[in-house]
Amino acid sequence: MVTTDEKGPLTAKKKSVIIRSCDGDEFLVSESAAVLSTSLKKILEEKEDRLIHLSDIDNKTLAMVIAYLSTHADDGLSDDLKRSFDQEFVSGKEFDVLKYLVLATDTLQVTCLCYTVAKKMADIMKNKLVEWVRREFDIQNDYTPEAEAEIRRLDAWAWDDRQLEDD
Amino acid sequence: MMERLSDDLLGLILDKFDDPNDRKSFSQVCKDWFRVEGLHRSTLQVLEPDLIPNFLPRFPNILNFQSSVPIRDSLFEFIASTCPRIQVLNLNYKETGDHPYENDYGEVDGMKDIDDLGISAIARGCRDLREVLLRRRIGIWDRGVASLVKFAGNLRNLDLGFCTGVSDDGLESIGGLKYLEVLNLQGCWRITDKGLGFLAKGSLCKKLRILNLANMEITDCGLIYLKEMSCLEELNLAECHMVTDISIEMVVATFSTLKKLILSWMFDVSDVAVSALARGCKNLEVLDLSGCGTVSATGICAFSSHGSLKELVWTKWNFAITGHDLEHLVFGCSTLERIVLHKNAQGKDSYGSARKNINAELCVRMG
Known part of the structure; x- marks a missing residue:
């Protein structure tokens, strides 16, 4: 129900939605922030309900994503400030936290943040041992020793080359 | 336990790696990551062409294929059908200073390098070619060029430097390329003034920005045809000994761009x-x-x-x-x-x- 107050028609723009995480906490978010997520925008277009339940995003992660969305929905902030917020946002975060963030931004389709987080993850993964990556992603090594050797051999024949731009 | 990252997400992370070694580590994590790495590989430099049938199927989304060594002509049908998205085909032969081939038939160690059939197979299979660099691949003749032009209408950059089989007929085909911006014909000694005339009559005239005519057997008469090239930014006439003041003054000095x-x-x-x-x-x-x-x-x-x-x-x-x-x-x-x-x-x-x-x-x- 839309209530009228002294601001009149402006209230329509200031509508809020409630987003509930998988552990049950609820967050009040302005609609202008929520629609920066393509998935939330679609949900809001399809139903009247102002309560959205996200069954696969936890409290901590959701709070971070909402902080991001609210900052980016703030028209008072310049693009430069938003960019430096983005950098600040991912810096110093544990790899584990980034992993949940990248999944959440993928689910919610917040493309910009998804890219920023993926970049940060890649930066951390660079020069890390294969064993480290397996541990962090909880992945079992499903290679036989022979298969692993074969991959190393194949990579010696064909490799990725990024020097093309200079040509 | 956390949800697995989707292929797209893994690909997103993978695309941020600049160092081939990081990509290598990535594919060693597990079979699934190995598969994803292959799907997300956009650039491939082939060092051992004979193994192409073994490793190429893993990289169906290659956009940029390069190799500076001879590649058996019969492999190109396979390359085109395996990697139809190739946009940049860089086969510029490695510059060793020596003539790369043992004989005049484009054979190295008795093996047939890419020829007109090979380039034709690529052009038919990869329909979005933007750059084709064939420097010193002397198996390429006019028929190959004609076939390339027929199927690769989007070509922006064509390097036929020292493809000495290419002659005036080849240039007549090239003239039809609407979007060509860069053309290298260095050392194509079979091309005469007549060829430049064909080129200048073609639709590329209003698009071509960079033209390399170094070491060619052309004269003032040929260069005068180029007067129509209204947006030329770079021109190389090095060692064109038969070009004189006449055409430089009449043509080149009118290129304000x-x-x-x-x-x-x-x-x-x-x-x-x-x-x-x-x-x-x-x-x-x-x-x-x-x-x-x-x-x-x-x-x-x-x-x-x-x-x-x-x-x-x-x-x-x-x-x-x-x-x-x-x-x-x-x-x-x-x-x-x-x-x-x-x-x-x-x-x-x-x-x-x-x-x-x-x-x-x-x-x-x-x-």
Whole structure:
């Protein structure tokens, strides 16, 4: 129900939605922030309900994503400030936290943040041992020793080359 | 336990890796990551072409395929069907200085390198080719070029340097490319003036920005056809010994869009041509006159009132530029950043004072 107050028609723009995480906490978010997520925008277009339940995003992660969305929905902030917020946002975060963030931004389709987080993850993964990556992603090594050797051999024949731009 | 990252997410992370070693580690994590790495590989440099049937199927989304070694012609059908998205095919032969082939039939160690059939297979299979670089692949003749042009209408960049099988007929096909911006025909000695005429009649005339005609057997008559090339920015005529002042003055000096011009080792280019260039090519930034025997300081000094020249290369034994001329040039032409002169030029003592007074870098090439 839309209530009228002294601001009149402006209230329509200031509508809020409630987003509930998988552990049950609820967050009040302005609609202008929520629609920066393509998935939330679609949900809001399809139903009247102002309560959205996200069954696969936890409290901590959701709070971070909402902080991001609210900052980016703030028209008072310049693009430069938003960019430096983005950098600040991912810096110093544990790899584990980034992993949940990248999944959440993928689910919610917040493309910009998804890219920023993926970049940060890649930066951390660079020069890390294969064993480290397996541990962090909880992945079992499903290679036989022979298969692993074969991959190393194949990579010696064909490799990725990024020097093309200079040509 | 956390949800697995989707292929797309893994690909997103993977695309941020610049170092091939990181990608290698990535594919060693598990079989699934190995598969994802293959799907997300966009650039491939092939070092051992005989193993292409083994490893190529893993990389169906390659956009940029390069190899500088001979590739058996019969493999190209397979390459085209396995990697239909290839946009850049860089087969420029490695520059060793020596002629790469053992005989004139495009065979190396008795193996047939890419020829007209191979390039035709690629053109039919990969329908979005943007760059095709075939430098020194002498198995490419006019039929291959015709087939390439027929299927690869989007070509932006074509390098046929030293593809000595290509002749005027090949150029007639190339003329039909609507979007071609860069064309390299260096050392294609079979191409004559007639070929340039075909080229100039074609639709590429209004698009071509960079044209390399170095070491070609063309004359003034051929160059005059190029008058229609209204947006040429770079032209290389190095060692085109039969091109003289006449066409430089009549054609090249009318290219107001020209930024880079290489006239090195053209023996019949004199001050007349250079003065005409200084007047006509208002936007010229780089002029290379190395070895142009008949160009003197008079010609060079015509650039003293030029408004955009940044780099001038003029290395030659028998003429000299005096310190006075040099000062006149660099004070007049304020855009100059770099001048390359020969050590043997006379009056080198006075270079010292010129050097002190100019901002430009003065390189005196060691004899």
